[in-house]
Each structure stands twice: as structure tokens, then as C-alpha cells.
Amino acid sequence: MTQTKAGIRIEDLHxxxxxxxxxxxxxxxxEPGEFFAFLGPSGSGKSTLLRAIAGFGPTPRGRIxxxxxxxxxxxxxxxxVGMVFQSYALWPHMSVRRNVAFGLEERRMPAREIGxxxxxxxxxxxxxxLADRMPAQLSGGQQQRVALARTIAIEPQVLLLDExxxxxxxxxxxxxxxxxxxxxxxxxxxTIFVTHDQEEANTTSDRMAVLDKGVIQQIGTPQQLxxxxxNAFVAGFLGTANILKGAMxxxxxxxxxxxxxxxxxxxxxxxxxxLRPQNIRISGSGGEIAGRVAHREFLGSQIRYLVETPDxxxxxxxxxxxxxxxxxxxxxxxxxxxxxxxPLLAD
Amino acid sequence: xxxxxxxxxxxFTLFPRLSGAAVAGILIAIFLMAFLILPxxxxxxxAFLDARTGAFTLQNFQDFFSTTLFRESFxxxxxxxxxxxxxxxxxxxxxxxxxxxxxxxxxxxxxALGIIPLIMPPFVGAxxxxxxxxxxxxxxxxxxQYFGFRIPFMEGLNGVILVQxxxxxxxxxxxxxxxxxxxxxxxxxxxxxxxxxxxRMFRRxxxxxxxxxxxxxxxxxFIKVFDDLGTPLLLNVNNMLAPQAxxxxxxxxxxxxxxxxxxxxxVAFSVFSLWASFLFMRGKDYATVQKGGGGLSRRDLKPSxxxxxxxxxxxxxxxxLSPHIGLLLLAFGTIWSFSPLPDGFTVQHFGTIFTQSSQxxxxxxxxxxSAALIDVVLGTAIAYIVIRTKVAGRKWLDYxxxxxxxxxxxxxxxxxxxxxxxxxxxxGLGQMSxxxxxxxxxxxxxxxxxxxxxxxAALQQVSLSLEEAAESLGASRASTIRRIVxxxxxxxxxxxxVTSFATAAVELSxxxxxxxxxxxxxxxxxxxxxxQSPAGRGPGAALxxxxxxxxxxxxxxSQRIIxxxxxxxxxxxxxx
Numbered sequence: 001m002t003q004t005k006a007g008i009r010i011e012d013l014h015x016x017x018x019x020x021x022x023x024x025x026x027x028x029x030x031e032p033g034e035f036f037a038f039l040g041p042s043g044s045g046k047s048t049l050l051r052a053i054a055g056f057g058p059t060p061r062g063r064i065x066x067x068x069x070x071x072x073x074x075x076x077x078x079x080x081v082g083m084v085f086q087s088y089a090l091w092p093h094m095s096v097r098r099n100v101a102f103g104l105e106e107r108r109m110p111a112r113e114i115g116x117x118x119x120x121x122x123x124x125x126x127x128x129x130l131a132d133r134m135p136a137q138l139s140g141g142q143q144q145r146v147a148l149a150r151t152i153a154i155e156p157q158v159l160l161l162d163e164x165x166x167x168x169x170x171x172x173x174x175x176x177x178x179x180x181x182x183x184x185x186x187x188x189x190x191t192i193f194v195t196h197d198q199e200e201a202n203t204t205s206d207r208m209a210v211l212d213k214g215v216i217q218q219i220g221t222p223q224q225l226x227x228x229x230x231n232a233f234v235a236g237f238l239g240t241a242n243i244l245k246g247a248m249x250x251x252x253x254x255x256x257x258x259x260x261x262x263x264x265x266x267x268x269x270x271x272x273x274x275l276r277p278q279n280i281r282i283s284g285s286g287g288e289i290a291g292r293v294a295h296r297e298f299l300g301s302q303i304r305y306l307v308e309t310p311d312x313x314x315x316x317x318x319x320x321x322x323x324x325x326x327x328x329x330x331x332x333x334x335x336x337x338x339x340x341x342x343p344l345l346a347d
Numbered sequence: 348x349x350x351x352x353x354x355x356x357x358x359f360t361l362f363p364r365l366s367g368a369a370v371a372g373i374l375i376a377i378f379l380m381a382f383l384i385l386p387x388x389x390x391x392x393x394a395f396l397d398a399r400t401g402a403f404t405l406q407n408f409q410d411f412f413s414t415t416l417f418r419e420s421f422x423x424x425x426x427x428x429x430x431x432x433x434x435x436x437x438x439x440x441x442x443x444x445x446x447x448x449x450x451x452x453x454x455x456x457x458x459a460l461g462i463i464p465l466i467m468p469p470f471v472g473a474x475x476x477x478x479x480x481x482x483x484x485x486x487x488x489x490x491x492q493y494f495g496f497r498i499p500f501m502e503g504l505n506g507v508i509l510v511q512x513x514x515x516x517x518x519x520x521x522x523x524x525x526x527x528x529x530x531x532x533x534x535x536x537x538x539x540x541x542x543x544x545x546x547r548m549f550r551r552x553x554x555x556x557x558x559x560x561x562x563x564x565x566x567x568x569f570i571k572v573f574d575d576l577g578t579p580l581l582l583n584v585n586n587m588l589a590p591q592a593x594x595x596x597x598x599x600x601x602x603x604x605x606x607x608x609x610x611x612x613x614v615a616f617s618v619f620s621l622w623a624s625f626l627f628m629r630g631k632d633y634a635t636v637q638k639g640g641g642g643l644s645r646r647d648l649k650p651s652x653x654x655x656x657x658x659x660x661x662x663x664x665x666x667x668l669s670p671h672i673g674l675l676l677l678a679f680g681t682i683w684s685f686s687p688l689p690d691g692f693t694v695q696h697f698g699t700i701f702t703q704s705s706q707x708x709x710x711x712x713x714x715x716x717s718a719a720l721i722d723v724v725l726g727t728a729i730a731y732i733v734i735r736t737k738v739a740g741r742k743w744l745d746y747x748x749x750x751x752x753x754x755x756x757x758x759x760x761x762x763x764x765x766x767x768x769x770x771x772x773x774x775g776l777g778q779m780s781x782x783x784x785x786x787x788x789x790x791x792x793x794x795x796x797x798x799x800x801x802x803x804a805a806l807q808q809v810s811l812s813l814e815e816a817a818e819s820l821g822a823s824r825a826s827t828i829r830r831i832v833x834x835x836x837x838x839x840x841x842x843x844x845v846t847s848f849a850t851a852a853v854e855l856s857x858x859x860x861x862x863x864x865x866x867x868x869x870x871x872x873x874x875x876x877x878x879q880s881p882a883g884r885g886p887g888a889a890l891x892x893x894x895x896x897x898x899x900x901x902x903x904x905s906q907r908i909i910x911x912x913x914x915x916x917x918x919x920x921x922x923x
Contacts, residue, residue, distance in 0.1 A: 056536050076539040083540045089533035093555045102551075103541030154541055 005032035006067040006157040006190055008053070013062035013072075015045075015052055015214075022048050023060065023214045030192065030207075035184050037205035038194045041237070045214040050160050050194045054083045066157055077106075082156030086163040088147040090135035096122070096146050097131040103154035121153035122146075124183065141172050148180075152187065159184070159191040165200060177204055198238050202226075210234050231347050235274045242275040242314045243345070253344060257310030259289050262339045270344035277304065277317040279341040282327065287336030289314070293327050307333060367825070368736045371728050372744060378725070379747040383792050386762025387754055391614065393765065394607035407604040416586065417605065421612070424588040427507050427579075428572040432519075432565045434512035438666070439520035439564075441659050447527040450645045451653075453660050460660070461517045464667050466899040468853040468871070469514040470577030471891040472670025474878045476510050477501045477582065478683060479673045485687040506582045511572045513667055518571070519564035526560025527553070559627045566624035570617050574755035576856035577871070581878055588613060592757050593860065601764055610758040617753040671895070677888035684881070696885035700873075700893070706866055707873035707890065710783070711852050711897075714869050718790035719847035722798035723840050725791075730802040731828070735814075745799070752796045759789055760860025781863030789861055790851040797850070798843040805839020806832070808912075838912030842905040849901025853894045870894050 013026040023045045030036045038046035051057045053064055055076030064072040071079045090099055100121055104114045122128040125145035135143055144164060151159065164180065165173045181204050184191045195201050201208050202222040210217045210225060210233070218230040222238075229235035232243050246255035253261045253273050261273060281287065282305060291309035303326050305316045316335060320326075327333055397404045411417045442457050479485050480500035487497040500509055530553060538544075538552045576589040585594060592609035599605070648656060678696055680689025700707075729744045751759075767779035779785060809832055817827045833840075855871040862868045865876070870890055877887030 054536075054540055056539075075544065076536065077542045077544040079540075080542075081540070083537070085533040085537055087531060087533050089531065089537035091534060091537075091552060091556070093558075102538070102543070106538075106542040106547075150537075150541070 005188055007032040007034075008158060008190060008192070009063075009065040010049075010053075011063040011065070013049075013052065013060050013064065015048060015058060015060035017058060021214060023052070026062070026216060028209055028216065028219060030190060032190055033188045035181065035191045035193065035204060035206045037201040037208035038192060038211060039196070039198060039201040039208050039237075040211035041196060043213075044211040046194050046196075046211045047162055048214075049211070050083075050162055050192060053158070053192070054081055054160055055079050080154070080156050081158040081160055082151035082154060083160040084144075084147045084151050084162065084164050086166060088135075088143045088167070090143055090146055090150075092135055094135075095131070096127065096133050096135065096138070099135065099146060100131075100150045100153050103150065107154065117153055121149040124152065124186075125149045140168050141176060144168065144176060148183070152183075152189070157190070159187075159189045161191065161193045163194055163196070165195070165197075173200075180204065202238075210237060212237075227341070228343050229274060229345070232272060232274075232345055235343070235345065240277050240315060242277065242280075244273050244275065244311045244314075245271060246273060246311075247271055248344075253342075255289075255311045259309075259311060261288050261337050261342065263342060263344060264339045265344075267344040267346055269346045271347070272345040274343045274345060275314065275337060276341065277315045278302075279338045280314065280316045281336045281338075282307070282316050282318055282333050283336065284332075285334045287334035289335040289337070291333055291335060293329050293331045293333055296326060296329055298326075305333075307335060309335070368732050369738050372732050372738050372741060375725055375728060375732075375744055376747070379744070379792075382763075382788050383751055383754070383759075384747060386766045387614065387758060389766055390607055390610045390758055390762045394604065394611040396604070398602055398604045407608045411605060411608045414605075417591065417609075420586050420588050420591045420609075423504055423584075423586050424573055427504050427511070427587065428569045430504075430508045431511040431515065431572040432568050434508060435516035435519050435568050436561075436565065438512065438516040438663055439523055442520055442663065443523040443527060445656050445659070447524055448645055449652075449656070450647050451656060453657060456660055456664065460664060460667055461520050462902065463671070464514045465517055466902055467514070467670055467674070467891075467895050468577065468855070468898070469510050469575065469670075470581045470855055470871075471853065471874060471894055472514075472674055473506070473510050473578050473581040474884060475673025475677050475888060475891075476513075476670050477506060478677060479669055480509065481506075483684075488687050501582070503584060507572075507579050507584050507587070510578050510582070510670070511575065512568075513670065515568045515571055518567045519561065522560045522564030522567075523557060526557040529560075530556045562627040563624040566620045566627070570620040573616055573620075574613055574757070574856070576755075576757050576859065577875070580859075581875065589755065589757050589856070592761065596761055596764065596860065601768055606761055610755075610761050613755045613758055614753065617755060621753050674888050674891050674895070677884055678892045680885065683884075696889040699886045700889050704873055704877075704886065704890065707868060707870045708893065710868060711870040714783070714787050714790060714858075715848045715851040717787045718794060718851045719798070719844045721787070721791040722795050722847045723802065723844045725795060726798040726802035726843055727806075727833070727836065727840055729799055730806045731832070734803065734806050735811075748799050749796045751792050754793075756789075756793060756854065756856030756858075757860065759793065760857040763789060763857075764860060777863070780861070783863070783867040786858050786861050786867070786869070789857040790854055793854060793857055794847040794851050798847045801839050801843030801846065802836065805836040805843075805912075808839065809835045838908050842908045842912070845901045845905040845908065849898045849905070852897050852901070870897075 008028075008030040010026050010028050013023055014021070015023040026049060038049060040046040048057060052060045055071070055074060060072060062072065063070050066079075066081065071081075091102075094102070097118055100118045101114050104117055109117070119128060119131070122131055125148050127142060127145050127149065130138065130142060135146065138146065144167075148164075161180070165176055168176055177200060180193075193201070193204060205222065207219065207221050208225065209219045212233050218225055218234045220228075225234055226238050229238065229241075235241040235243060244255045246253055248254075248266060248268060248270050249260070251262070251266050253263050253270060255261065255273070263273070289309050289311070291307040291314065293305050294308045294313065295306040297304045298320070301320060302317050303320050305318070305327065307314045307316055314335065394407055395403055395405070397406060412421075442460060445451055446454050446457050477484060481487065482497060482499070482502065484501070486500070491497050499505055534552060534556060535548065538548045543551065574589060576593055579585070579587045579590045580593070585591065588609050592606045592613070595603050595609070596606040676689055677683060679692045679694065681691040681693050681695075683689035725748070729748055732738055733741050733745050763785055764780050767785060770779040771777070772779050772782055813835065814827050814831055817831045818824070822830065852869070853871050855875060858869055858872055859875065862872050868876070870893065874887050874890045874894065877883035877890060
């Protein structure tokens with residue numbers, strides 16, 4: 001299928017439900033053909049933002065451009081953005097074929113063109129053989145694919161996916177995730193994917209925006225966001241993070257309890273340091289931070305220690321290899337920091 | 348019969364318990380056979396017998412369809428039922444649409460509209476309606492005086508259609524609103540996202556999704572109207588099936604085959620409608636509302652639309668309240684004839700009924716009270732046997748009790764007359780078919796399906812773990828039922844009792860066949876007798892007011908009980 005690749009530009013978008021502000025000052029640019037994720041906890045406004053792009057919910061203030069066209073004030077049926085709903089929203093009174101044909105019929109396409117287009121869309125998602133089933137006769141994963149076929153059949157400029165994997169079981173989720181990505185690459189559709197699952201966002205998206213409380217916290221590639229979080233929220237939301245308070249003293253970061261930590265890229269007004277559990281080495285002595293093992297969890301490939309230090313509890317993950325004796329609870333240990341992977345925060 | 352796997356796991360005390368349940372089940376089955384299945388089966392059987400020789404024949408049906416009056420009655424019954432569905436739909440559709448699609452302040456008023464008609468049995472308001480809407484009723488007198496024309500609201504079949512549709516439209520309103528409310532917002536949004544909107548979207552997405560609920564409601568209205576005896580009788584419309592059955596049996600005699608043929612047709616249509624509405628609903632559970640999602644998105648009305656909406660509601664409210672208003676005018680009016688309003692007002696009619704007809708009230712309280720008591724006892728027992736035991740064939744108790752839904756009151760009445768005719772009761776109680784006790788049984792059988800549903804719902808609310816907790820603390824099965832299950836079901840049982848009582852109190856179609864003497868008659872029959880003559884209308888309406896008060900109080904009470912129960916359930920945070 002040929003798609004006109006279109007980028008999305010959102011400018012100073014504000015939206016509220018009554019007196020409750022849900023989105024504030026959203027600005028972002030999504031490149032044509034990009035797979036973009038909105039990541040955030042529930043209530044962060046990520047779904048509301050997606051729905052605003054599709055034209056659902058209260059009318060926002062600000063601009064939403066698809067290509068060069070501002071669609072912010074258009075009704076949903078004039079936007080030509082395809083949305084796949086979290087619940088799939090397949091119409092139970094129509095067969096799979098009629099569900100997929102619906103959008104084309106609404107566009108008053110001649111019947112002889114609709115048939116082949118529907119079959120092509122169903123073929124794309126691998127469900128042509130189920131075209132005459134009713135939605136209730138399909139499994140969750142199949143329903144998901146029909147919803148996808150129904151959306152791509154109209155050849156939208158933009159594909160919006162609202163938590164598309166949340167209703168699937170864990171094994172299927174991983175499979176559908178790969179299929180979604182493959183399909184997106186094949187069609188080259190500009191795609192926005194809403195999720196609260198950082199792993200989903202990390203594995204699928206080219207770039208993502210982390211939202212919290214209706215505000216964009218950071219935009220970047222998954223690796224950028226993980227390695228260089230802009231603030232404590234992003235650091236804590238993407239993976240586990242030990243965040244220690246303190247201040248810069250010369251080239252080093254000194255924690256509140258007075259521990260001196262070397263950093264690779266000093267930041268003048270930094271007041272926090274992010275230590276990922278797997279970037280901390282635990283040993284008997286010689287590290288920067290002294291502590292005592294308060295708790296130990298055996299996780300199979302890893303051992304996770306909870307170490308009591310003057311700066312509070314620090315989580316440390318070590319790879320487990322058999323034969324290597326772990327530190328016991330109560331043991332005195334010393335933690336050393338990899339200065340290359342300890343980003344600083346200033347907020 | 349005890350289930351062996353249960354025996355093994357539950358151990359020794361099991362035998363006395365299960366056989367107790369089995370014995371109860373057998374007794375209930377005998378009761379239902381004697382007072383529901385056999386009488387109705389006999390009515391159907393007799394329809395196929397030659398009245399003189401007793402041989403099997405289809406002659407009765409041929410006679411039926413070759414008689415002009417019966418053919419006309421058949422067509423009329425069908426026409427009135429279908430038109431009642433149409434008119435009820437015209438009333439219910441805008442109301443359902445307004446409440447589910449818009450943010451509208453009048454939603455409470457519409458909800459009230461859905462209950463007001465149900466608290467007055469249609470035959471009670473029928474005469475009052477003809478005084479308001481009849482040829483020389485208030486409305487037509489005013490129309491004629493100021494505009495020089497009349498509208499034949501109440502002429503012949505029109506009257507039945509108007510009274511029935513005003514009474515029964517809530518069935519459509521409730522079902523249709525529930526269906527609309529069960530459509531998830533995403534159904535509509537998906538359509539909009541794919542380029543659909545407005546009327547086209549309503550036709551292709553919203554309407555088909557609401558259809559099963561609508562059809563179920565419509566089938567219910569159709570059959571209620573088709574089976575109803577009281578309304579046509581009181582409006583003096585006799586060329587319909589139910590009145591013909593009644594008139595043949597009471598006029599020509601118990602052996603006249605035509606009454607049975609009509610009964611067969613009534614039962615066949617009832618079964619067919621229930622079956623059809625079951626088919627409409629089966630596999631079409633379009634309840635698509637997602638957890639945390641909302642129903643269809645609602646929008647605010649523009650000022651002009653708001654006025655229109657209020658206009659529609661006030662108009663319908665006026666129509667719906669007209670039987671109540673008419674009844675009040677009639678009950679408190681002195682003489683009301685050829686004038687828009689009664690000549691004067693009085694409380695004398697109430698005095699009349701309390702001095703002359705208090706037996707109606709007492710009979711009603713005794714009959715409806717006993718019937719409701721039987722219903723909740725049977726309902727609780729059946730619910731327990733069906734849900735909590737493994738007694739073989741337990742589902743059949745449920746089916747048999749529920750089958751009463753498909754039996755019109757007239758048919759049950761005819762069945763009792765036929766079956767218990769000539770059976771002499773001991774102790775000078777006279778013939779069984781004219782004994783007042785049989786009225787109680789008829790009422791109990793007619794209301795049992797509703798009471799059974801209430802009891803089943805109540806029992807399902809009682810978590811099995813609560814019973815298991817009692818048993819593990821050493822309580823026997825019987826004492827668990829007595830001390831844990833029944834107390835926890837009380838709210839539901841009470842609600843079932845009150846509903847049964849309130850509806851049994853105004854039942855007419857079965858009782859009218861079974862009342863032997865006026866001194867044994869209940870309220871509904873009293874209203875019917877009074878309404879026969881113009882002079883009796885005042886006292887008849889006063890009795891009607893009493894009936895409405897009883898039903899309204901009953902509805903209110905059962906609603907309160909259910910709400911209180913629900914509050915208690917959420918408070919204790921029971922999980923199932």
C-alpha cells in the first residue's frame with residue numbers, strides 16, 4: 001500500500017476536563033515514518049493526548065498539524081488518522097470483512113474497489129482466512145489484528161495505537177509487539193503508540209515522549225532517556241534508579257552524607273546523582289560508599305542487595321555466577337560507582 | 348438424589364441434608380405439576396378434543412377460524428398488540444435517546460416516567476381514560492368547543508391501544524436505554540475515526556447494537572397486551588381473544604371448546620414471543636462497555652434543543668399521568684359526565700367503599716399476602732436447591748416455575764376451572780374451583796417467576812465461603828441454612844415478597860375466572876364490578892386509588908429494601 005508519509009507537529013497544546021487541567025503546553029515534532037511512543041503512568045495524559053490527535057474528548061487549545069494541515073478543530077471523521085482502540089472496538093454485529101470495509105464504504109468508494117482493498121488489508125495482518133467470521137468468534141490476538149486491518153484499510157496518514165497490547169496475555173504481547181513493528185516498517189506509517197509499559201516503549205519505538213501530570217518530561221530515543229534522564233521522574237520511571245542528593249564540589253559530586261563520587265561529565269548546578277543498580281559494584285572494601293547489607297534477594301541470573309548506607313538504602317544488582325559466594329545479610333560492604341554511567345540531575 | 352462425589356468429600360452428615368433437599372424438591376415439583384403444568388396441559392388437550400365424543404380432532408380449530416367473530420377477534424388482538432408496540436416505541440424512543448445521548452437535567456424526570464405507569468394496572472385507569480379522552484371526554488369536549496373537531500382516541504380498539512401503550516412503554520424504555528447505555532464509547536469513536544458520523548453512523552452502528560434490547564422489550568409488550576383481559580373488558584371491547592375466552596367460558600359454559608382453542612392460541616403466542624425474545628438476545632450480548640470506559644459520549648443540548656426535549660417530556664408526562672389524574676378526578680368527583688371536569692368534589696366514595704366494600708380490601712390483603720408468602724418460601728427453596736445442591740433434575744424446578752411467565756392469567760383460570768370443577772372439598776368448603784383458596788394458589792403461581800428471580804439473585808449474593816465458614820465451625824447443614832443463608836438473603840426475599848404482594852394485589856385476569864362469590868372477591872374484581880355501571884365509577888375509582896397506593900407503596904418499599912441491601916453489600920465488601 002502506498003502511504004503519503006506525514007509528520008506530526010503539536011504546538012502549545014492545552015486541554016482540560018472542566019476545571020482539571022489534563023495537558024499543559026505540549027510541544028513535539030514527530031518525523032514522517034517514525035514509530036513514536038507516549039509513555040507514562042496512568043493519569044499522565046498520554047491517552048488524552050492521543051485521543052486529542054484523533055479528535056476525541058474536549059477540544060484542546062493549540063495546534064495539531066499533520067503534514068501542513070492543522071486538524072485541531074476538525075471533527076474526527078475528517079482527520080484521516082487511523083486509531084486502534086485499546087478495546088479494539090470491533091462492531092459485534094458485523095463480520096470481520098464488513099468491519100474492515102466500513103471505513104471504505106464511508107468514503108463512498110465503489111464496491112469493486114472495496115473488496116480487493118479489504119482483502120489486501122486482511123492479508124497484511126494474516127487473517128484473510130477468517131474474513132467471514134464474527135468478531136466474537138476470534139481470539140484476543142486475532143481481534144487485535146482485525147482492528148489493525150480495519151484501520152490500515154483506509155490508508156490513514158497517521159496510525160494511532162492506544163495501549164494496543166494491554167488486553168493480550170504476556171506471551172502474545174511479545175509476539176504482537178514484533179509484528180506491529182514489522183508492519184509499521186513495511187507500511188512506513190507515522191505511528192504513535194501509547195503505553196504505560198517501558199519495556200514495550202523501549203523495544204518498539206524510534207523515539208518516545210515520557211509524560212507525567214499532563215506535561216512532557218522528556219523526548220528522545222529509549223537509550224537517551226535511560227542514560228541521560230532529564231529529571232528524577234524519568235530516571236525512576238525508566239528502570240530502577242538510586243537517586244542520591246548532594247552537590248558538586250570541584251570535579252566530584254558529594255552526597256548529602258559527605259561521600260565523594262567522581263563523575264565523568266561534571267554539571268555545575270547538579271543536586272542529584274542517578275545510580276543504576278547494575279552500574280554499582282559491590283566488594284568487601286575499596287569503593288566510594290561504605291555500607292551494610294540489609295537484605296538480599298536471589299533472582300536467578302542476578303542477586304539484588306539492599307545496602308544500608310549513610311545516604312539511605314541503595315539497591316545493587318550483581319550478576320550471579322555459580323560458585324561465587326554472596327554477601328550475607330549484615331555483612332559490611334563497599335560500593336564503587338562507574339563514573340561513566342552516573343548521570344547528574346539539576347532540578 | 349445424592350451425588351456420590353459430594354458424599355465422599357463432604358462426609359457423613361451429607362445424607363440427611365441432601366435427602367431433605369430432594370424431598371423439598373419433590374414437594375415443590377408436585378405443587379407445580381398440580382397447579383401449573385397439568386391445568387395448562389389440560390386446557391391445551393381439551394382444545395383438540397371433540398366436545399361430545401371425546402375423540403381427538405382439529406374440528407375445533409376449523410370452527411374457530413370459520414366463525415367471523417373469532418377471526419375478527421384474532422385479527423384485533425394481533426392488531427392491538429402490534430399497534431401498542433408501535434405507540435409504546437414512539438413514546439419510549441425519544442426518552443431513551445435523550446437520556447443516553449445528551450447531558451440533560453431532566454433525566455430524573457424521565458426515570459420517574461419509567462416507573463409511574465407501572466404502579467397502576469392498566470384496567471384501573473381504563474375507565475378514567477375514557478372520561479378524559481373518550482368521545483365525550485374532557486379533551487374532546489374542549490377540542491369540539493374551541494376547534495370544532497374530535498379525535499377518536501378511545502374509539503373501539505384505539506382505546507385499548509392507547510391505554511396499553513401508556514402502561515407498557517416502560518418495558519421498551521428500560522430495555523432500550525439499557526442497550527444504549529451498554530454500547531461502549533469506542534464503538535462510536537471507531538466509526539467516527541473511519542469517517543462516519545451523524546445519522547448514518549447512528550443507523551449503521553448505534554441502532555444495530557441497541558436492536559436486541561429493543562426487540563426483547565417489544566416482544567414483552569406485545570405479549571402482555573395480547574394476553575391482557577382486564578383492559579378490553581373494562582373498555583367494553585369484547586371482540587378480542589382474551590375477552591372472548593372469558594366470555595365463552597363464563598357465558599356458554601365450561602365445556603365449550605372455543606374457550607380452549609383461544610387459550611391454546613394465547614399460550615402459543617406467549618411461548619413464541621418469549622422464545623423470539625430469547626433468540627434476539629442470545630449470542631447478541633452486545634454489552635461492549637469496557638472497564639473504566641463510558642457509554643456513548645453525551646453532548647450538551649443547545650438552548651432550542653433543550654426546549655424541544657422538555658416539550659417532549661412534558662407532553663409524555665401529561666399522557667402518562669392522565670390515567671392517574673383521571674382516576675383521582677373520578678374518585679373525588681361527584682358527577683362527571685359531558686363536562687371537562689366533575690361537577691363537584693367529595694370524599695363520599697371513599698366512605699362508600701369502606702362501609703360497603705371493605706371485604707375487597709381485606710380479601711386482597713389476605714390473598715396477596717398469602718400468595719407472596721408462598722412465593723418467597725417456594726422461591727427460596729427452589730433457589731437453594733438449584734444453586735447450592737446437586738439434586739438430580741433441579742434445573743427443571745427452575746424451568747417449571749419460570750414457565751408460568753408464558754401462561755396468560757385467563758388460561759390459568761380456565762385450567763383451574765376445568766381441572767378442579769366438581770372436586771368437593773371437605774369441611775363444607777364447597778367446590779374446589781370456586782373455593783377462595785384457589786385464588787391464592789393462582790396468584791402465587793402467576794407471581795412465582797418474579798419472586799424466584801429475586802430469591803436467586805439474593806442467594807447468589809451470599810458467598811459460598813460464608814457457608815463453608817459456618818460448616819467448618821461445626822454448624823450442620825440445616826442450621827447453616829437457618830442461621831447464615833436465610834438471614835443473609837433476607838433483603839432479597841423481602842423485596843421479592845413486596846413485589847409479589849403488590850402485583851398480586853391488582854391481578855385481574857386469573858382471579859376474574861375464579862371468584863365464586865362477591866364476598867370472596869379481591870380489590871381488582873371489586874373495581875371491575877363497580878366500573879360496570881356509571882353510578883359505580885366513583886367508588887370503583889376510589890378502590891382504584893387504593894390499589895395504586897398499595898402498588899406504589901410496594902414498589903417504593905422493595906426499591907428501598909434493594910438499595911439498603913446493596914449498600915450493606917458494598918459496606919461489608921463481599922467478594923465473589
